[in-house]
Amino acid sequence: MKTPPPITLPQGVRDILPEEAERIAKVESAILSTFKRYGFRRVITPLLEYVDTLSLGMGRDMKTKVLKFMEPGSGMVMAIRPDITPQIARLVATRMRDYPLPLKLYYNENVFRYADGGGERSKEILQIGAECVSGDASPEADSEMVVMAIDALKKTGLKDFKIDIGDVGFVKKVLARLAVPDEEKRKIKDAIAKKDNSGLESILKTSGGIITGADRKLLLSLATFYGEKEVIKKAMSFSKDPALKESLEYLKKTIDIIGRKGCMDSITIDLGEVRGFDYYTGIIFEGFAENVGTPILSGGRYDTLLEKYGYPVKSTGFAFDVEDIVTALGGNSL
Amino acid sequence: MKKIKPITIALPKGRTLRETVELFNRAGIITGDILSDERRLIFENRKESVRFMLVRAQDVPTYVEYGAADAGVAGGDVLTEQAKDLYEPMDLKIGRCRMVVAEPKGLKAGDNPRHWTRIRVATKYPNITLRHFLKKGIQVEIIKLYGSIELAPLLGLCERIVDLVQTGETLKKNGLLEVETIMEISSRLVCNRASLKTKPKRIKELVDRLSKYISG
Numbered sequence: 001m002k003t004p005p006p007i008t009l010p011q012g013v014r015d016i017l018p019e020e021a022e023r024i025a026k027v028e029s030a031i032l033s034t035f036k037r038y039g040f041r042r043v044i045t046p047l048l049e050y051v052d053t054l055s056l057g058m059g060r061d062m063k064t065k066v067l068k069f070m071e072p073g074s075g076m077v078m079a080i081r082p083d084i085t086p087q088i089a090r091l092v093a094t095r096m097r098d099y100p101l102p103l104k105l106y107y108n109e110n111v112f113r114y115a116d117g118g119g120e121r122s123k124e125i126l127q128i129g130a131e132c133v134s135g136d137a138s139p140e141a142d143s144e145m146v147v148m149a150i151d152a153l154k155k156t157g158l159k160d161f162k163i164d165i166g167d168v169g170f171v172k173k174v175l176a177r178l179a180v181p182d183e184e185k186r187k188i189k190d191a192i193a194k195k196d197n198s199g200l201e202s203i204l205k206t207s208g209g210i211i212t213g214a215d216r217k218l219l220l221s222l223a224t225f226y227g228e229k230e231v232i233k234k235a236m237s238f239s240k241d242p243a244l245k246e247s248l249e250y251l252k253k254t255i256d257i258i259g260r261k262g263c264m265d266s267i268t269i270d271l272g273e274v275r276g277f278d279y280y281t282g283i284i285f286e287g288f289a290e291n292v293g294t295p296i297l298s299g300g301r302y303d304t305l306l307e308k309y310g311y312p313v314k315s316t317g318f319a320f321d322v323e324d325i326v327t328a329l330g331g332n333s334l
Numbered sequence: 335m336k337k338i339k340p341i342t343i344a345l346p347k348g349r350t351l352r353e354t355v356e357l358f359n360r361a362g363i364i365t366g367d368i369l370s371d372e373r374r375l376i377f378e379n380r381k382e383s384v385r386f387m388l389v390r391a392q393d394v395p396t397y398v399e400y401g402a403a404d405a406g407v408a409g410g411d412v413l414t415e416q417a418k419d420l421y422e423p424m425d426l427k428i429g430r431c432r433m434v435v436a437e438p439k440g441l442k443a444g445d446n447p448r449h450w451t452r453i454r455v456a457t458k459y460p461n462i463t464l465r466h467f468l469k470k471g472i473q474v475e476i477i478k479l480y481g482s483i484e485l486a487p488l489l490g491l492c493e494r495i496v497d498l499v500q501t502g503e504t505l506k507k508n509g510l511l512e513v514e515t516i517m518e519i520s521s522r523l524v525c526n527r528a529s530l531k532t533k534p535k536r537i538k539e540l541v542d543r544l545s546k547y548i549s550g
Contacts, residue, residue: 293401
């Protein structure tokens with residue numbers, strides 16, 4: 001006699017029972033009411049997209065995390081969305097050009113990120129996010145996103161959290177100054193991402209002494225440019241290039257506005273941070289809570305993404321991982 | 335004054351533990367002889383508000399990635415093999431060794447690694463091994479073992495191995511010769527991302543204090 005196969009779910013997805021669903025709903029309503037107070041309006045995007053369309057807005061890393069399958073009729077490859085931002089970019093660029101800017105949108109959706117081989121690293125994530133599309137980049141828009149994220153987290157009842165702010169635009173400009181092949185730049189970027197200074201030093205050594213003087217000093221300092229506001233000042237003293245100074249000025253203005261809104265206690269700065277989606281072009285930020293090992297929110301400025309969908313406007317946005325916030329709150333939510 | 339935030343550090347049992355503990359001892363982060371009781375896996379330095387846990391070397395990156403430990407000490411071999419998303423702010427320059435490809439003496443004579451096309455290799459490090467040979471255009475059948483790798487060629491399980499060597503004594507005793515070095519290895523301080531962001535002062539202090547006692 002054969003035993004019937006157990007009734008199971010694929011890796012990475014799960015059911016949520018009433019008790020947990022209620023905790024999630026509380027966090028959702030705290031975040032959504034904050035978003036509405038800032039004048040953001042909800043949009044709903046589809047579960048599936050054509051890979052070709054989605055790919056316009058995805059970097060190499062995200063492309064490997066897409067669960068794909070074929071549309072039976074057409075033979076075209078479809079995907080379950082791994083990220084909502086490219087969908088919003090498509091939506092705004094193709095259907096919302098007649099809306100006045102700045103355009104403030106939010107969403108409350110699930111995404112699915114597939115790990116190679118479908119192992120335990122596959123994950124369905126409940127995301128609540130906001131995007132602000134405008135004609136130009138401004139410290140005002142960037143700081144508003146950070147302050148709104150802080151307000152929303154406070155409203156959920158979360159106490160010990162930090163929003164860590166960096167600037168990929170700054171790091172990209174530092175790398176652009178180096179006269180070494182792209183392969184070498186990628187290695188340098190990876191070492192910076194890990195704050196691995198000894199690794200960085202050996203890369204600089206093997207690259208034949210092309211990177212010297214101020215550039216070398218700045219690269220090796222990047223791994224230590226984390227902490228509070230004073231790191232911007234420190235970075236200023238290492239950066240003679242006007243393009244670098246411009247990035248740091250922008251960042252400083254953004255931080256100053258956040259400070260004036262009374263949120264300085266909730267932020268940290270890390271100029272050596274290069275993680276996040278490939279589409280980020282400027283200020284990036286992530287939220288961390290003390291008892292959760294991974295970021296509870298991440299976001300940043302992406303000024304070239306909408307252009308890829310044919311609409312040359314700029315944008316900044318972020319998304320919360322709702323279940324991580326529930327975990328961070330532990331038993332004492334709201 | 336705000337209360338200082340406690341931190342937890344995961345230390346690897348095995349090959350490098352004694353050296354690691356000595357370094358932390360010199361830096362004043364560990365006091366007393368914590369290795370006298372072999373069965374104790376968690377201990378605390380109250381004065382410094384630091385807690386230590388002893389775990390398997392291969393498990394250190396996992397504890398740190400999930401934030402169960404704020405920081406840890408892990409070998410470059412384990413870190414490269416597992417490729418977890420961690421900060422690696424410092425090379426501690428202890429536990430030094432090399433990861434090499436080795437084969438029996440008899441095979442080495444007249445063998446040219448550049449002409450290999452398909453080989454069978456036993457190792458504890460399947461990911462590193464696969465990447466190393468694929469990069470050279472060599473197809474490789476990997477046999478994952480958990481220890482005593484150097485026995486595998488003797489027993490005819492495979493022709494070649496990828497393993498760590500410190501002095502080369504073990505290879506020699508088993509009639510094996512080094513063919514090439516894949517990477518140089520040492521122990522590193524690793525750190526959880528959220529810990530570095532939420533406790534930046536403590537992590538900076540840890541790095542600063544250890545860096546004063548790193549030699550070479």
